[in-house]
Amino acid sequence: MSSVRVLVGTRKGAFVLTADGKRQNWEVSGPHFAGWEIYHVKGSPADPNRIYASQSSGWFGQQIQRSSDGGATWEAVGNNFAYDGVPGTHQWYDGTPHPWEFKRVWHLEPSLSDPDVVFAGVEDAAIFRTTDGGQNWQELSGLRQHGSGPKWQPGAGGMCLHTILIDPTNPRRLFIAISAAGAFRSEDEGLTWTPINRGLKSEYIPDPDAEVGHCVHRIALHPSRPNVLFMQKHWDVMRSDDSGDNWHEVSGNLPTDFGFPIDVHAHEPETIYVVPIKSDSEHFPPEGKLRVYRSRTGGNDWEALTKGLPQQDCYVNVLRDAMAVDSLDDCGIYFGTTGGQVYCSPDGGDHWSAIVRDLPAVVSVEVQTLK
Numbered sequence: 001m002s003s004v005r006v007l008v009g010t011r012k013g014a015f016v017l018t019a020d021g022k023r024q025n026w027e028v029s030g031p032h033f034a035g036w037e038i039y040h041v042k043g044s045p046a047d048p049n050r051i052y053a054s055q056s057s058g059w060f061g062q063q064i065q066r067s068s069d070g071g072a073t074w075e076a077v078g079n080n081f082a083y084d085g086v087p088g089t090h091q092w093y094d095g096t097p098h099p100w101e102f103k104r105v106w107h108l109e110p111s112l113s114d115p116d117v118v119f120a121g122v123e124d125a126a127i128f129r130t131t132d133g134g135q136n137w138q139e140l141s142g143l144r145q146h147g148s149g150p151k152w153q154p155g156a157g158g159m160c161l162h163t164i165l166i167d168p169t170n171p172r173r174l175f176i177a178i179s180a181a182g183a184f185r186s187e188d189e190g191l192t193w194t195p196i197n198r199g200l201k202s203e204y205i206p207d208p209d210a211e212v213g214h215c216v217h218r219i220a221l222h223p224s225r226p227n228v229l230f231m232q233k234h235w236d237v238m239r240s241d242d243s244g245d246n247w248h249e250v251s252g253n254l255p256t257d258f259g260f261p262i263d264v265h266a267h268e269p270e271t272i273y274v275v276p277i278k279s280d281s282e283h284f285p286p287e288g289k290l291r292v293y294r295s296r297t298g299g300n301d302w303e304a305l306t307k308g309l310p311q312q313d314c315y316v317n318v319l320r321d322a323m324a325v326d327s328l329d330d331c332g333i334y335f336g337t338t339g340g341q342v343y344c345s346p347d348g349g350d351h352w353s354a355i356v357r358d359l360p361a362v363v364s365v366e367v368q369t370l371k
Contacts, residue, residue, distance in 0.1 A: 117129065334355075
């Protein structure tokens with residue numbers, strides 16, 4: 001029988017949650033790296049035993065951790081991402097007279113076919129790649145040197161490259177999102193980049209039709225239709241049917257179109273999920289009711305999913321990397337909260353239950369479906 005492994009990054013360590021295909025009885029392993037911020041944990045699609053984690057500290061700096069046995073044991077890798085003597089900073093020597101500093105790795109995206117190849121998105125916004133399992137990293141400098149770079153601004157969480165998507169039909173095509181710059185696409189595995197923000201409207205920048213400067217919170221795609229992208233923006237849920245060349249709003253009847261995560265059902269490419277929160281200044285569910293919203297029509301028509309979720313006095317948030325889906329026949333949906341709960345729905349969102357409670361604030365949730 002198939003099983004699932006849920007990888008949870010929190011403000012104070014990482015947790016590995018496992019269950020069989022029924023997704024009812026869970027085993028909890030952790031905390032791994034207790035006391036450290038674990039911004040992202042993700043497994044390799046090419047090797048179910050390979051997992052990478054971003055371990056960060058404001059004092060000791062950034063470290064990449066790698067497991068080759070499904071999270072049972074870990075080893076520190078990333079020689080040129082290591083602590084360099086200055087608390088909380090990292091000096092990247094890019095050939096210029098003055099090294100460039102970055103704060104942390106926000107997102108790790110392993111290759112679809114090679115467990116030793118991983119992309120990393122960092123703050124301040126840049127993208128790196130390793131081809132030797134994380135031991136050494138190279139910056140794909142075409143992004144940071146893009147002509148629009150001087151117009152990028154940090155969002156409330158920093159100027160972070162927080163989303164990396166790989167087109168499964170064309171691995172040389174990458175999509176990324178930066179807060180607050182927007183979305184970009186590469187056709188050559190990250191060497192050069194094109195902004196893909198036409199149709200986005202942002203009232204907080206002088207030119208609402210600007211090519212860059214938009215605060216994109218998250219983008220998602222379905223593997224069978226990589227030209228169709230969905231976006232949760234700083235206000236507005238958006239959709240593109242042409243690989244990001246043009247976007248249109250699909251917020252429809254949502255109670256608020258502000259939120260962070262967005263994801264797509266594993267088997268239904270028109271079924272998408274978001275978690276609205278009240279506003280950009282009040283990061284909690286409207287009316288104190290935790291509700292996931294599902295659209296089965298690719299946007300515009302949304303239904304609230306509430307069974308098993310707290311419907312009063314709930315004031316948690318769900319961050320951008322804290323939602324994921326598995327690929328079992330009955331698609332499971334997962335998300336974690338800043339209150340330390342991780343919820344699972346084994347039936348596409350109809351019913352929810354908490355896998356764990358009282359973890360540190362959850363930063364990221366990823367799922368591996370194991371055969």
